[in-house]
Amino acid sequence: MSDTKPTPFRIPDTDTERALAQRIGVPFADPYQLRLALTHRSVVHEWTQHGRIDALLQSNERLEFLGDAVLGLVTAERLYHGLPTAPEGELTRTRVSLVRAETLVAWARHLGVPHALYLGTGEAVTDSARDRILAGAMEAIIGAIYLDQGSEAAATFINEFLDAMGHTMNADDATANPKGRLQEVVQEFRLDQPVYETVVEEGPDHARIFTIDVLVNGARVGTGSGRSKREAQQIAARQALLAIHEDESILSNKE
Numbered sequence: 001m002s003d004t005k006p007t008p009f010r011i012p013d014t015d016t017e018r019a020l021a022q023r024i025g026v027p028f029a030d031p032y033q034l035r036l037a038l039t040h041r042s043v044v045h046e047w048t049q050h051g052r053i054d055a056l057l058q059s060n061e062r063l064e065f066l067g068d069a070v071l072g073l074v075t076a077e078r079l080y081h082g083l084p085t086a087p088e089g090e091l092t093r094t095r096v097s098l099v100r101a102e103t104l105v106a107w108a109r110h111l112g113v114p115h116a117l118y119l120g121t122g123e124a125v126t127d128s129a130r131d132r133i134l135a136g137a138m139e140a141i142i143g144a145i146y147l148d149q150g151s152e153a154a155a156t157f158i159n160e161f162l163d164a165m166g167h168t169m170n171a172d173d174a175t176a177n178p179k180g181r182l183q184e185v186v187q188e189f190r191l192d193q194p195v196y197e198t199v200v201e202e203g204p205d206h207a208r209i210f211t212i213d214v215l216v217n218g219a220r221v222g223t224g225s226g227r228s229k230r231e232a233q234q235i236a237a238r239q240a241l242l243a244i245h246e247d248e249s250i251l252s253n254k255e
Contacts, residue, residue, distance in 0.1 A: 010043070010117075010119065011047070011050070011053060011118075012035060012053065012054050012055050012118070013116075014031070016115065016116050017031060017034055017035055017116060019116075020038075020111065020113065020116045021034055023111050023112060024141070024145075024157070026148070026149060026153065026157065028144070028148050028149075029148055033063075033144040033147055033148045034141070034144050034148075035055055035056070035118075036055070036056050036058060036060055036063060036140075036144065037060050037063050037067075037137065037140035037143065037144040038060065038116050038117050038118050038137060038140075039056075039058065039060050039118045040059060040060065040117060040118060040119050040120065040123065040133060040137075041059035041060075041061060042119055042120030042122075042123040043118045043119055043120040043123075044057055044058065044120075045120070046120050046121060055118075060136065060140035061136075061140075063140035063141075063143035063144055063147075064137075064139045064140040065143070066142075066143035066146065066147070067138070067140050067141065067142035067143030067144070067146065068139045068142075068143075070142050070143060070146045070151070070154050070158075071099055071139060071158060074154065074159065075095050075098050075099050075158070076095055077155075078098075078159060078162070079091050079094055079095055088245065089241075089242070089245040092245055093181060093241070096181070096185050096188055097181075097184070098162060099188075100184050100187070100188070101129075101130040101131075101132075101187060102129045104134065104135040104138040104139065105128075105130060105134045105138075106129070107161055108134040108135070108138045109134070113134060113138065113141070117134075117137060119133070142154055142157065142158065177234075178234050178237035178238035178240075178241055179194075179233055179234050181237070181241060182194055182214070182216070182240050182241055185244060186217070186251065189251040189252070191216070191217050191251060192217075194214050194215065194216050194240070195215040196214050196215075196229075196233050196236065197213045197214075198212050198229065198232075199211050199212065199213050199223075200225075207227070208227065209225055209226070210225065210226060210227075210232040211223065211224070211225045211232060212224055212229060212232040212233050212236050213236060214233070214236040214237055214240050216240055216244070216250060216251070217250060217251055221240040221243045221244065222235075222236040222237060222240030222241075222242075222243060223235075223236055223239060224236030224239065
């Protein structure tokens with residue numbers, strides 16, 4: 001039984017969790033899986049110091065790791081069957097587009113996850129469409145569903161949401177904005193944003209040509225030249241995307 005004394009942080013709340021489970025549409029056999037999915041690392045120490053708390057006293061980060069993998073697999077299978085003639089590069093770009101941070105955050109807000117999260121003192125969900133806490137919580141919830149109900153239930157949950165959100169399997173916009181797409185790809189791998197470096201400026205003032213390199217994960221993976229820095233950056237980003245599609249280890253070989 002949880003201590004109900006007022007605290008500057010939230011303590012386990014069975015009623016809120018049960019209401020969230022109903023909105024999710026998953027009857028958790030082990031409610032502690034959902035509780036763990038909602039537990040941000042900022043609250044664990046405070047729960048430990050507070051005394052007897054009816055929780056696992058772990059953060060949701062391991063569930064987030066699992067849920068991210070499950071989400072990627074389910075989305076990949078969805079695209080594999082839904083776009084039978086698409087090449088690997090197009091499938092990768094479309095997968096990133098479908099499960100980007102904004103999608104996860106919108107999903108979390110739709111389900112009312114912000115009100116159910118367990119956050120430490122001073123920690124709060126922001127108004128950002130890319131709020132890291134919410135995106136991570138959604139991945140953790142997927143991980144919890146997978147462990148508690150199995151892969152089929154997790155796949156059903158993911159696909160029903162993608163259908164409801166109106167996400168189509170259309171990759172036409174994947175190359176329309178290479179710079180934006182590259183940013184989404186590195187975010188998926190939890191890396192720092194791409195760095196664009198101007199390496200050459202040449203030609204007269206009225207006809208300057210800019211050559212720009214883009215660095216991803218510390219490696220120079222694309223070069224572009226154009227009459228404006230923006231044009232050069234877009235070309236560099238397109239080359240970087242092609243390089244990543246050829247060798248995804250560019251993103252996984254972290255310093």
